[in-house]
Every structure is written in structure tokens, then in C-alpha cells.
Amino acid sequence: MRFSDIPGHGEVKRVLVQSVRRNHVAHAQLFRGAEGSAALALALAYATFLNCEARTPEAEDSCGNCPSCQKIDKLVHPDLNFILPVTSTKAVPKDATSSKFAAEWRSFVLDNPYQGLNDWMQHIGADNKQGSISKEESLQLLRLVSLKAFEAQFKLVVIWLPELMHPAAANAVLKLLEEPPPATVFLLVSYAPEQLLPTIVSRVQPVVVRALAEDELTAWLRDTHHVPEVKARQLAQLAEGNVGTALASLSSAAGATDHNYFDLFVAWMRTCYANKVADMLDKSDEFQKLGRENQKEFLQYGLGLLRKVLLFGLDPQLVPHLPTNEQGFIKGFSTYVTPRNAGPLTQELNEAHYHVERNANPRMVFVDASLRVAELLRQA
Ligand SMILES: [Zn+2]
Numbered sequence: 109m110r111f112s113d114i115p116g117h118g119e120v121k122r123v124l125v126q127s128v129r130r131n132h133v134a135h136a137q138l139f140r141g142a143e144g145s146a147a148l149a150l151a152l153a154y155a156t157f158l159n160c161e162a163r164t165p166e167a168e169d170s171c172g173n174c175p176s177c178q179k180i181d182k183l184v185h186p187d188l189n190f191i192l193p194v195t196s197t198k199a200v201p202k203d204a205t206s207s208k209f210a211a212e213w214r215s216f217v218l219d220n221p222y223q224g225l226n227d228w229m230q231h232i233g234a235d236n237k238q239g240s241i242s243k244e245e246s247l248q249l250l251r252l253v254s255l256k257a258f259e260a261q262f263k264l265v266v267i268w269l270p271e272l273m274h275p276a277a278a279n280a281v282l283k284l285l286e287e288p289p290p291a292t293v294f295l296l297v298s299y300a301p302e303q304l305l306p307t308i309v310s311r312v313q314p315v316v317v318r319a320l321a322e323d324e325l326t327a328w329l330r331d332t333h334h335v336p337e338v339k340a341r342q343l344a345q346l347a348e349g350n351v352g353t354a355l356a357s358l359s360s361a362a363g364a365t366d367h368n369y370f371d372l373f374v375a376w377m378r379t380c381y382a383n384k385v386a387d388m389l390d391k392s393d394e395f396q397k398l399g400r401e402n403q404k405e406f407l408q409y410g411l412g413l414l415r416k417v418l419l420f421g422l423d424p425q426l427v428p429h430l431p432t433n434e435q436g437f438i439k440g441f442s443t444y445v446t447p448r449n450a451g452p453l454t455q456e457l458n459e460a461h462y463h464v465e466r467n468a469n470p471r472m473v474f475v476d477a478s479l480r481v482a483e484l485l486r487q488a
Contacts, residue, residue: 109152109181109221111169115328115351116320117146124154124315125168133158133262134313136285136294140301141317143224144352150317151266151295152221155188156180158293159260176260183214187260189252193225193239193272197232205245222352224299225269241273246280253289263292270296271303278305285311319349323429329354341431342369345412346405367402369409374437376410380482381444388482392474403470407461411454417441418450449484456480 111121127133137154141147153170157163160170160177170177179185190213192206200208209232216223216231229239249265257263267273273281285294285308296312298304320328322344328351329340335358347354372394379387395403416434419426421442430438445453460477464470 109149109156110172110177111150111153111157114146114149114153115332116324117150117317120150120315120317121153121168124150125157128158128163129165129167133293135288135292136296136312137315138296138298138301138304138309138312139315139317140298142319142350143299144222144347144350145299145317145319146222146351147299147315147317148217148266148268148297149221149351150315151297152180152217155264155266155293155295158262158264159185159187183217185260186258187263189263189265191241191245191249191265191267191270193228193241193269194232195229195234195237195239197234199233203244205242205248207248220352220355222350222355224352225272239269239272241267241270241277243274243276243280246274246277249277249284250280253284253292257291261291263289264295265292266295266297268297269299270308271298271300278308282308282311320344320351321349321429325349325351325354326431329358333358338368338370338433339366342409346409348412367398367406369406370413370434370437372406373410373413376478377441377481377485380478381485383482385479388475388478391478392471395474396471398470400464400467400470403464403474404461407457407464411457411461413438414445414450414453414457417445418447421446444485444488446488449487453481453484456484 111125114121139147139151156170156177157167159180160167161174162171162177172181176185180188190206190210192209192213194200194204194206194209196202196204206213212232216228225239229235229237253263253265255263267281270278270281281294282305288294294312296308301309322341325344325347326337326340329335329343330337335343343354343357346357376391379391395406398406413434416427416430417438420430420438427438456477460473463473
């Protein structure tokens with residue numbers, strides 16, 4: 109994984125690169141972000157950069173070609189260690205520790221490094237069991253760090269989801285952070301840092317990984333994954349900056365995102381505003397044909413767009429970089445969505461989503477929602 113493989117996060121990447129260039133590598137760092145963020149991807153890119161054998165003093169990324177880069181890329185470098193939440197499974201009925209799931213972890217991360225705990229549990233066949241980092245794991249960890257690095261400059265220990273450490277494991281890690289072994293770098297990747305022991309948090313350097321801006325995610329889907337612009341934008345808005353979600357819907361979308369939700373939403377709002385019941389019925393027939401998954405996705409998309417409209421009305425600066433095709437609609441529609449009716453409008457769309465999810469008749473749901481929206485638009 110190279111920094112250039114990861115969308116956005118220019119500032120975080122710059123800081124990480126600088127720390128290596130200036131020889132200020134903190135021995136313990138906490139990459140904290142929401143599930144689906146680039147926290148793990150960035151930690152891996154950093155690990156690759158740290159141990160790149162071809163790194164020049166001016167380098168801004170790992171070379172990607174040297175033996176170290178190649179091995180880290182395939183997650184087979186002997187000095188790159190992972191501590192992960194695991195549990196007993198059919199394949200590993202007892203004494204589950206991270207090292208027994210190395211092959212699964214490799215395929216999991218290489219497939220998509222933006223996934224979360226549930227995905228991981230499913231991947232190892234843990235059914236509904238909870239994963240954790242056990243106290244046995246901490247014994248292995250202590251043994252591990254007592255060894256010298258095999259071939260790299262730094263021995264790396266990536267702890268994925270340290271919030272799931274058993275208290276005994278947490279204490280062992282704390283001990284290591286207090287008396288760090290030489291030439292060892294701990295990279296903690298957390299999706300719930302507020303659940304970590306304060307004593308651990310105080311000993312790690314934070315690396316805050318924010319959700320991506322819609323623009324950054326759109327550009328990445330377009331340029332790296334060759335998704336057409338309109339669809340990329342739609343996916344990015346639906347994912348709300350969550351790379352994992354965007355990638356998941358990209359690979360699972362059995363046509364699910366082949367509709368132009370923007371055009372549909374604009375047309376729907378025009379129909380509501382015109383307040384002609386016959387047109388509303390026609391529109392509801394159209395929605396009926398979308399199918400349930402798309403109806404839900406459409407409503408989700410509508411909620412996102414509605415939020416932009418409201419923000420724009422409050423202050424256009426709050427929604428910079430609006431795509432050209434959205435600008436006209438958002439500006440015009442912002443006179444009809446104000447703090448007075450935004451709450452009820454949002455609630456209406458949320459309720460429609462709720463009913464569709466619970467198998468209500470979609471046509472009725474949309475007729476109902478249309479009538480309510482029409483009424484609310486008049487209360488701006
Ligand atoms: Zn390299």
C-alpha cells in the first residue's frame with residue numbers, strides 16, 4: 109500500500125512523511141477514524157514508507173518496488189506483525205490468536221482495507237460471535253517484541269481495533285508503550301478510540317483520519333475505479349465520506365446505483381411543489397418500479413441532498429465545491445427549505461425509508477410522502 113493508493117488525506121500524509129524525513133518517528137501512534145475510513149490503509153502506507161529500502165531524503169512515498177515494499181504490499185514481511193480481534197471458529201476451534209488467521213487477514217485486507225469488524229468476523233466464519241484480543245495474544249506479543257527485527261529497519265506491530273483488547277492484553281500493551289523496545293513501532297488503528305484506556309491514549313501520538321470530502325471520494329472513484337462521474341458523485345454522497353461503504357456498494361451494486369437519483373429527486377420535488385395529485389400518482393408508479401433496495405437508496409440520497417439545500421440556504425460557504433449540475437437546483441430549492449420546515453421534511457423522508465424497509469406498499473408510501481412534502485414546501 110502506497111500513500112498514492114489512498115484518496116485524499118493530503119495533510120495527514122504530509123505529516124507522516126515529515127516525521128520519517130526528520131527522524132521523528134513516534135514509537136507508538138494511534139490512527140483513529142470511523143469504521144470505513146482510511147485509518148488502516150494509512151497505517152499500512154506509513155509502514156511501507158518507513159521500511160522502504162529505496163527511500164531517498166526527498167521521497168514523498170514508498171517506492172513500491174524494493175523487496176521490503178513488495179513484501180509489505182503482500183503482507184508477508186517478517187517484520188510486519190498484526191494483532192487482531194479473533195475468536196474460535198470451525199477452522200480454529202480453540203486458542204484463537206491473530207497468527208492463526210494470518211492467511212485470512214491477508215486476503216481480507218488485500219481485497220479491501222476499508223472494511224470493519226463485522227466484515228472481518230464474517231470473513232473468518234465467526235458467525236455471530238464477538239471477536240477480541242485475548243490475554244494469550246499479549247504473551248505472544250511480548251515474545252514477539254523481544255526478538256530483533258529480521259531484515260527491516262523497524263519492527264512493526266499493527267494492532268487493529270485495540271478497543272477490543274482484553275484488560276490483560278491492554279495492560280501488556282501499556283507496559284510496552286511505557287518501556288518501548290528498541291526500533292519497534294506500534295501502529296494502533298482504532299474505530300472507537302473513546303473506548304481505549306486513557307493511559308494508552310496518553311502514550312500514543314494521534315493521527316486523526318477524517319471522513320473524505322464528497323469531492324475527494326468522487327474523484328477517486330472516477331479516476332481510480334473508472335466509475336462515470338454522475339454515478340461516482342452519487343455513490344460518494346450516499347457513502348458520506350466512508351470509503352468502505354462506497355467500495356462495498358460499488359461491488360455489490362447489482363444495478364442498484366444505475367439510476368440517476370439526482371434527476372429523479374429534482375423531478376419529484378417539482379411534482380410535489382406543483383401539488384397536482386395526478387402527477388404525484390404517476391411519480392409514485394415510477395418509484396414502485398425501482399424496487400425496494402433502490403427505493404431505500406433513493407430516499408437516503410434525497411436526505412443527503414436535502415441537507416445540502418438547507419446548508420446552502422443558511423450560508424453557501426457551508427457547502428463549497430458543489431458540482432455544476434447540482435448548483436442550480438440547490439440554489440433555487442433553498443428558498444423552499446428553511447429551518448422552519450427542514451426538520452419535518454427530513455422526518456418525512458426518514459419515515460418513508462422506514463416504511464419501505466418494513467415492506468409497506470411502496471406506491472402508498474410515496475403517495476403519502478408526496479402529499480406531506482407538498483404541504484411542507486408551502487411552509488418554508
Ligand atoms: Zn521501497
